[in-house]
């Protein structure tokens with residue numbers, strides 16, 4: 001299907017409302033292929049992954065957007081990331097072997113959702129937080145967008161073992177469209193239209209979101225409205241782990257501790273939680289890692 005692993009954007013011609021749609025297939029399967037997540041955990045992870053791509057699509061930044069959920073419940077940590085190039089990765093940690101389905105608050109035990117946006121050169125960092133007190137993640141993120149971005153938003157997400165998908169509608173500030181300048185009647189009309197579109201969007205069923213082409217979804221929901229659909233951007237799985245990063249972790253553990261593990265087991269193995277790639281270090285590697293590098297003293301320049 002042409003909507004696979006694509007982030008798509010659309011606009012309502014008559015109303016100051018825009019939308020983003022994403023469906024992840026191969027990229028989603030790459031996120032979960034090395035993990036045996038219990039179904040309720042996998043479901044929230046898929047919803048979080050789709051929502052992260054939609055947030056990344058709706059915000060202007062060059063770098064990395066991270067959505068992190070942390071709480072004391074069975075699903076105690078979840079991290080989903082998307083770069084402005086639409087490279088994604090995600091991981092979840094759960095305590096119990098069998099996690100029973102429940103509301104978001106029951107699964108996570110409350111806690112918080114944190115959205116962090118970092119510039120590529122790490123020169124700028126923005127962070128926003130909302131409590132996980134709604135029934136679903138989508139409700140928490142609508143709350144987040146309303147509070148942090150001052151943008152009324154309607155978010156619908158769904159996931160299963162083969163796809164994760166989401167639809168985000170956002171009401172843009174009055175004046176961003178010629179139809180709703182400072183005229184109070186136009187403003188009231190735009191507000192009413194926003195409620196109508198929001199209501200229509202909420203009738204979308206998970207199986208429709210996961211399975212139907214976007215053009216069919218838009219036609220089913222908004223056939224009375226003129227919707228302009230833009231060309232989609234591909235979304236792909238890509239992990240940012242590297243030997244250099246792992247070496248940083250080992251250095252922070254210290255020579256003694258790493259040496260002890262090598263003595264006991266012959267080598268140290270560090271496995272990336274996101275992509276399952278294994279990094280191995282033997283005694284020779286460790287010696288190189290902790291070798292004192294002597295740099296010639298810099299000469300003072302006057």
Ligand SMILES: [Zn+2]
Pocket residue numbers: 239240241272273274275276277
């Ligand atoms: Zn990795």
